[in-house]
Amino acid sequence: MTDTLAPFTPPTVPQERRIVTAIPGPKSLALHARRLAVVPVGVSSALPVYIARAHGAIVIDVDGNQFIDLGAGIGVTTIGHTNDAVVAAAAEQLGELTHAAFTITPYEGYVRVAELLAEHTPGAHAKKTVLQNSGAEAVENGVKIARKFTGKNGVAVLDHAYHGRTNLTMAMTFKAMPYALGFGPFAGDIYRAPNSYPFHDGLSGPDAAKRTIAYLEKVVGAADLACLIVEPIQGEGGFQVPASGYLPALQEWCTANGVVFIADEIQSGMARTGAYFASEHFGVVPDLVLSAKGIAGGLPLAAITGRAEIMDAAHPGGLGGTFGGNPVSAAAAIAVFEQIESQGLLAEAKRIENILKPALLELQKKYDVIGDVRGIGAMNAIELVLPGTHEPNAAAVASIAAYAGQNGVILLTAGTYGNVLRFLPSLAISDDLLREALAILDEALAAL
Numbered sequence: 001m002t003d004t005l006a007p008f009t010p011p012t013v014p015q016e017r018r019i020v021t022a023i024p025g026p027k028s029l030a031l032h033a034r035r036l037a038v039v040p041v042g043v044s045s046a047l048p049v050y051i052a053r054a055h056g057a058i059v060i061d062v063d064g065n066q067f068i069d070l071g072a073g074i075g076v077t078t079i080g081h082t083n084d085a086v087v088a089a090a091a092e093q094l095g096e097l098t099h100a101a102f103t104i105t106p107y108e109g110y111v112r113v114a115e116l117l118a119e120h121t122p123g124a125h126a127k128k129t130v131l132q133n134s135g136a137e138a139v140e141n142g143v144k145i146a147r148k149f150t151g152k153n154g155v156a157v158l159d160h161a162y163h164g165r166t167n168l169t170m171a172m173t174f175k176a177m178p179y180a181l182g183f184g185p186f187a188g189d190i191y192r193a194p195n196s197y198p199f200h201d202g203l204s205g206p207d208a209a210k211r212t213i214a215y216l217e218k219v220v221g222a223a224d225l226a227c228l229i230v231e232p233i234q235g236e237g238g239f240q241v242p243a244s245g246y247l248p249a250l251q252e253w254c255t256a257n258g259v260v261f262i263a264d265e266i267q268s269g270m271a272r273t274g275a276y277f278a279s280e281h282f283g284v285v286p287d288l289v290l291s292a293k294g295i296a297g298g299l300p301l302a303a304i305t306g307r308a309e310i311m312d313a314a315h316p317g318g319l320g321g322t323f324g325g326n327p328v329s330a331a332a333a334i335a336v337f338e339q340i341e342s343q344g345l346l347a348e349a350k351r352i353e354n355i356l357k358p359a360l361l362e363l364q365k366k367y368d369v370i371g372d373v374r375g376i377g378a379m380n381a382i383e384l385v386l387p388g389t390h391e392p393n394a395a396a397v398a399s400i401a402a403y404a405g406q407n408g409v410i411l412l413t414a415g416t417y418g419n420v421l422r423f424l425p426s427l428a429i430s431d432d433l434l435r436e437a438l439a440i441l442d443e444a445l446a447a448l
């Protein structure tokens with residue numbers, strides 16, 4: 001046992017792109033060989049370079065290659081990799097109290113995160129929060145609570161939705177391959193309604209809502225519908241931004257019909273779009289809001305925040321879990337909220353949009369494979385099509401993502417048809433790094 005701790009030194013990570021070996025390099029290849037022996041093929045990696053450390057918007061692999069990270073670990077390190085305040089708060093908490101199990105002996109950090117979520121989720125009503133470990137767990141608990149509150153069973157989701165990989169959430173997720181195929185049997189009472197997808201349906205928000213509501217009324221029936229769960233901007237499904245007026249119409253229908261309106265803000269929340277939660281852009285105040293991904297700066301944490309009377313429907317002992325709201329994750333989340341405020345990070349998302357959106361629209365003029373440019377704040381995407389059509393062009397997306405990886409840019413794909421490139425940079429990315437990454441994208445498009 002040691003009684004002295006080495007002081008924490010932040011990793012040295014120059015904020016620049018630098019490729020020094022083939023991608024993947026020799027050390028990554030060696031690690032990959034080890035991995036293949038012990039990690040199942042079901043867990044795949046988009047770019048098999050093994051990461052040694054990261055800071056801000058740059059990740060460094062074991063061979064010393066430095067990548068501009070436009071994915072932020074799937075929208076998790078929203079305020080930047082190894083943010084100094086998050087690292088300090090988590091490190092301090094680790095030495096104070098690593099775990100207590102809130103369901104056995106509670107601690108302040110959990111309560112503080114609940115207070116911060118009550119303050120920053122949409123709406124001024126009384127709110128309560130349950131903390132969990134992962135996004136899928138937040139979805140599962142949102143459904144549990146909505147069912148208990150309403151005494152109804154049905155769960156409605158939208159086309160192209162992504163809600164996770166647990167048994168219930170696999171059934172709620174739209175895309176069978178790779179997320180669900182062969183992993184059944186699946187949970188029942190789940191109904192999938194058409195969404196708003198302006199690029200493809202051309203419908204106004206109110207017209208798309210009419211279509212969704214007609215489905216819910218005719219195919220499901222409000223009488224046995226506990227909740228409707230929507231991603232205000234869809235994530236894995238392709239960053240579909242609903243047409244204006246769509247979400248408010250759905251919310252109104254839910255309220256009128258005793259259906260709990262749940263916003264899955266796991267990817268779109270926590271400052272990603274320049275608001276704390278994307279619901280704010282659409283003028284909706286969800287009954288329940290689900291957070292995860294960006295909430296704790298890279299540590300695992302998820303939350304279900306909602307109207308106090310709904311959240312209190314579950315009986316004592318009905319909610320919880322061993323690790324949910326872990327003290328270290330909670331400390332990190334408190335630091336994330338503090339950073340968003342003290343560093344003005346909502347405005348940083350807008351700064352990123354102001355560079356990204358015009359640049360992507362310029363590229364659309366130059367390359368006819370770009371069918372659509374969409375998104376808000378630091379959550380933007382392009383949908384690639386066969387030129388002159390709305391037909392998906394997954395091959396182009398795969399080739400661009402590969403080119404970017406080879407040239408030091410981590411670029412994530414998305415979409416039911418795998419034909420979307422999504423841009424989820426951290427809010428710490430500089431204008432110059434973002435422009436440099438966009439120049440690589442331009443090259444990749446030219447090389448198609």
Ligand SMILES: *Cc1c(COP(=O)(O)O)cnc(C)c1O
Pocket residue numbers: 133134135136137139162163164165231235236264265266267268292293
């Ligand atoms: C990632 C994601 C989930 C699942 O979160 P996990 O932490 O991977 O379980 C659910 N919903 C949305 C919108 C997501 O983006």
